[in-house]
Amino acid sequence: MKTKITELFNIDYPIIQAGMVWVSGWKLASAVSNCGGLGLIGSGSMKPDLLREHIRKCKAATINPFGVNIPLLRGDAEELVKVTIEEGVKIVFTSAGHPKKFAREFKENGVKLIHVVPNVKYGLKAQEAGCDAVVGEGVEAGGHNGADQITTFALIPQLVDALEIPVIAAGGIADGRGIVAALALGADGVQIGTRFAATVESSAHDNYKRKILEAKDNDTVLAFKKIGLVRMIKNDFAMRAIKAEEECWDEEKLKDLLGSKRERAGIFEGDEIEGELEAGQGVGLINDIPSVNELMGRLLNEYHSTLKRINSINLS
Structure with a gap:
């Protein structure tokens, strides 16, 4: 599976595990990266020293790329950014704020910057700020959402048409069928949250x-x-x-x-x-708590079986 996103992050599959608060620690992030996706450490529930600890443990647990998610509206966002750069992380996803504030600092340190957006307006702002890609997150997603309440299915093709940088689809994607649908809409990758929250390696209760x-x-x-x-x-x-x-x-x-x-x-x-x-x-699609390795294998199998079914349809 080669897309602009796999090339941007140097990963095998365009599957990103969302940086969820209280869920996405080093165990989950490293497990996803070890399976060829991109794991993200969710710094939104961490103090700077704890984030540093998780980054170092993640480095020890995987030789593959991983990233950090930083909510920019946090009062200590600047400290989280500093720790992330000091520890040599080269992929950062930002949300809940304007990425322009730290874009130059990230770029000067060779960091690929991706911002989460709920509509085309903010997607264009992220592109203008120098982001390398955006995550288009529909209102189906868990946690904090955009006020416009645009669905993933409607948002992604509009972002793809409006932007020159790659688009990652998020919101309601919980299986391989969702991955195929997102790519069909023009996305170059997917970000999956709740499905990864219900895995063995998730730090959730x-x-x-x-x-x-x-x-x-x-x-x-x-x-x-x-x-x-x-x-x-x-x-x-x-x-x-x-x-x-x-x-x-x-x-x-x-x-x-x-x-x-x-x-x-x-x-x-x-x-x-x-x-x-x-x-x-997407919770209605989730009925077990597998390991990340099991889940990644299942997502890929579902992806290929869905493509096979689509290719078998005679539209003539």
Whole structure:
């Protein structure tokens, strides 16, 4: 599988594991990279010293390329960038902010910069800022989403038509059929989150992984539309958030409800009731917790069997 993305990152397959908070540590990232994809360390739940530790452990666990995801709206984003550069990481995915702030610094240090965007407008801004590629993330994705709520199927071909740099598709992709669909829409690669969250090497709590397995197609909701969309699995906390919005709570009260440790409580500590269980709409396709090696093999088999089925269709 050779695409612009495999060439950009020097990897075998255009499959990127999303840099998810409390999920994507060095064990998951190195496992994905060892299988020919691109693993990402999710720095959004790490202090700078912990990020440094994970980078060094990842280097010791794989000789293949891996990257770091940095949410730019974090107060210590500059420190996370500094650590990433100091440790010699050459691939960085950024999100939740404008990549231009650190683009020059990354380029001067030979870092390939990729930014996550929810629409064409921000895709063009990322291209102008000097990004090497963008991740077009549809509203199907778990976690924080764009206010426009554009779906992956609609977003990707529009980004491909508008941009000159490669596009990576994300949001709702959980199997090989999704990979084929994304490439058919013009993407040069895919970024997969929730499916990798439910693997052996994921650092998430077993309760969180089990909730992913139990979830069906309609078991995620979008909440906190006033203060930043979040897609998560339905639980008591999620439904209280929905009710609060229906009652027109103001932004300050909604921020108080969300708090600062909901993600950690749900994903890392396993609080099924009051935690924020971020997950994408692809949860209905997930029914086991394989190793990364098993999952990567399955994704590739599904990819090839889907192509075979499509090629067998007689359109004449």
